Amino acid sequence: MPAHHPYMDSEEGLSADLALLDMLTAPTFTPAKPAFKRRDADLDPLLLAAAAAYGPHVTRNHYAHDFFPAVSDPRAEGAYDWTQWQPGVSPPQQRRPRLKYVSRQAPRSQRLKEHGKPADEDKENGQAREVSEPLRCTENLPLPRPKSPVAVPSQHATQLQAGSSSTPAAPPLEQKPELEVKCMARTRVPTPHGPIFLHLYHNNRDNKEHLAIVVDPAQYLADSPIAIPSIRSRTLDAVWSENETEMDRITRGAYVGRLSQNSQIPSRPSDTQPTVTTDSMPSPLVRIHSECFTGETIGSMRCDCGEQLDEAIRLISQPITLPPSCARAEPVTIPGRGAVIYLRQEGRGIGLLSKIRAYNLQDLGHDTVTANLMLGHGADERGYEIAAAILRDLGLGTGVAEGVRLLTNNPDKVQALEKEGIRIVERVPMVPRSWQHKQHKHDAHEGDVAIVVDDDRTPGATMIGGGAVYGEDLDKYLRTKVLRMGHMLSLIADEST
Ligand SMILES: Nc1nc2c(ncn2[C@@H]2O[C@H](COP(=O)(O)OP(=O)(O)OP(=O)(O)O)[C@@H](O)[C@H]2O)c(=O)[nH]1
Numbered sequence: 129m130p131a132h133h134p135y136m137d138s139e140e141g142l143s144a145d146l147a148l149l150d151m152l153t154a155p156t157f158t159p160a161k162p163a164f165k166r167r168d169a170d171l172d173p174l175l176l177a178a179a180a181a182y183g184p185h186v187t188r189n190h191y192a193h194d195f196f197p198a199v200s201d202p203r204a205e206g207a208y209d210w211t212q213w214q215p216g217v218s219p220p221q222q223r224r225p226r227l228k229y230v231s232r233q234a235p236r237s238q239r240l241k242e243h244g245k246p247a248d249e250d251k252e253n254g255q256a257r258e259v260s261e262p263l264r265c266t267e268n269l270p271l272p273r274p275k276s277p278v279a280v281p282s283q284h285a286t287q288l289q290a291g292s293s294s295t296p297a298a299p300p301l302e303q304k305p306e307l308e309v310k311c312m313a314r315t316r317v318p319t320p321h322g323p324i325f326l327h328l329y330h331n332n333r334d335n336k337e338h339l340a341i342v343v344d345p346a347q348y349l350a351d352s353p354i355a356i357p358s359i360r361s362r363t364l365d366a367v368w369s370e371n372e373t374e375m376d377r378i379t380r381g382a383y384v385g386r387l388s389q390n391s392q393i394p395s396r397p398s399d400t401q402p403t404v405t406t407d408s409m410p411s412p413l414v415r416i417h418s419e420c421f422t423g424e425t426i427g428s429m430r431c432d433c434g435e436q437l438d439e440a441i442r443l444i445s446q447p448i449t450l451p452p453s454c455a456r457a458e459p460v461t462i463p464g465r466g467a468v469i470y471l472r473q474e475g476r477g478i479g480l481l482s483k484i485r486a487y488n489l490q491d492l493g494h495d496t497v498t499a500n501l502m503l504g505h506g507a508d509e510r511g512y513e514i515a516a517a518i519l520r521d522l523g524l525g526t527g528v529a530e531g532v533r534l535l536t537n538n539p540d541k542v543q544a545l546e547k548e549g550i551r552i553v554e555r556v557p558m559v560p561r562s563w564q565h566k567q568h569k570h571d572a573h574e575g576d577v578a579i580v581v582d583d584d585r586t587p588g589a590t591m592i593g594g595g596a597v598y599g600e601d602l603d604k605y606l607r608t609k610v611l612r613m614g615h616m617l618s619l620i621a622d623e624s625t
Pocket residue numbers: 416417418419420421430431433436473474475476477478483486496500535536537538541558609615
């Protein structure tokens with residue numbers, strides 16, 4: 129038994145014992161408030177372990193990098209030669225070298241320089257970056273970039289003019305291969321204006337799929353009162369290889385007449401006759417149209433492109449009445465014939481990205497020409513060599529006796545096609561439908577002209593088969609074309625005047 133201690137009888141001892149007992153048996157223990165916030169891990173350790181198990185994060189840009197050279201290469205500095213290992217003898221303790229991130233790629237700017245490209249070349253579309261900083265005020269904006277082919281640098285040009293004998297050879301001009309187009313496929317497409325043959329072309333100049341919308345329903349006619357030359361592609365009707373089967377040819381569209389389960393007649397190269405129209409038959413109506421996603425696909429009312437495409441197919445599809453001739457006593461009506469060459473030159477050649485930016489500049493008050501210039505582009509960067517080559521392939525506008533009637537208001541198009549050797553016998557204007565309506569209203573007000581407005585057509589934005597495009601934005605766009613781009617269109621008086 130333990131010796132009795134006087135402390136146990138004292139009042140002081142009793143209260144200390146009670147305090148201890150209370151502390152040990154109390155139902156809850158309330159710790160003192162911590163002086164510092166607990167630093168719990170933000171990430172789940174399991175998650176971290178899982179991430180680590182997948183090794184370093186590798187993207188396509190890291191393929192030429194080596195993350196752990198010391199590990200992957202056994203001869204690398206600091207690696208232990210495991211062939212020397214013996215049981216029970218631990219590898220010599222070395223100071224493990226710090227693992228290095230080694231890039232075997234030169235910096236991007238250096239690689240671009242080696243390829244003769246500017247260091248700030250945009251990754252997207254392989255085009256030079258247009259806007260790398262916020263827009264500055266108009267007078268400081270860059271001038272339009274020169275167009276290809278590469279211009280002789282001014283230093284060389286000056287020396288050439290001065291006739292200097294020490295003139296260094298001018299850099300060679302880019303040699304373009306001779307342009308070739310090939311119709312890869314053709315098919316029938318029914319449209320609100322009648323059937324068309326859609327032709328898809330490849331070429332050796334750009335990697336775009338340009339199209340030809342051929343209107344020539346006479347190709348379906350079993351018998352026609354007069355001979356109507358067919359509009360057919362030479363490259364499509366050609367035999368591509370000796371192994372090509374009839375089904376191969378039919379599948380790519382090299383057939384004649386209307387394709388069906390009961391009619392499958394492959395075409396022959398001789399089916400492509402030169403298009404020669406007789407005196408009384410008008411030359412085929414042709415339009416060269418440039419792609420406009422906004423106007424044609426989403427019905428934008430900033431431009432009349434959708435309406436123009438629709439109007440062109442409609443006009444070309446109109447039946448043609450031929451007057452009586454010595455061979456026929458009666459007039460005869462034949463189906464409309466012609467083609468729309470649809471070029472993938474979005475935004476007058478500047479591309480959709482720049483066109484969208486240009487629209488924002490237009491909302492700030494600039495017109496369509498200035499907006500292009502502000503972005504460092506030309507007012508119009510299109511070319512028509514491919515269009516001319518496609519026309520030639522279709523046998524349109526190539527003969528001495530035969531030409532085309534060109535649907536356009538754009539003088540540059542007429543000039544460019546003529547330069548390419550296309551014979552244009554007539555320019556047919558494309559009057560915007562909203563202006564036609566205004567003109568009709570104006571004339572009717574004058575009292576003597578009947579209003580010829582097709583009221584069955586759907587009003588509003590125009591995709592194929594739609595009506596007319598109206599609006600302030602459109603009027604401004606059309607006026608700019610007339611006033612700044614020289615389009616051959618009579619400006620219409622405002623309705624209020
Ligand atoms: N940069 C730019 N391009 C536009 C704008 N509005 C329409 N476009 C483009 O202008 C082109 C219209 O071309 P076309 O239909 O061939 O007509 P055009 O050259 O004006 O001449 P026409 O034959 O008289 O119709 C298309 O590529 C459109 O994408 C715009 O505001 N800015």
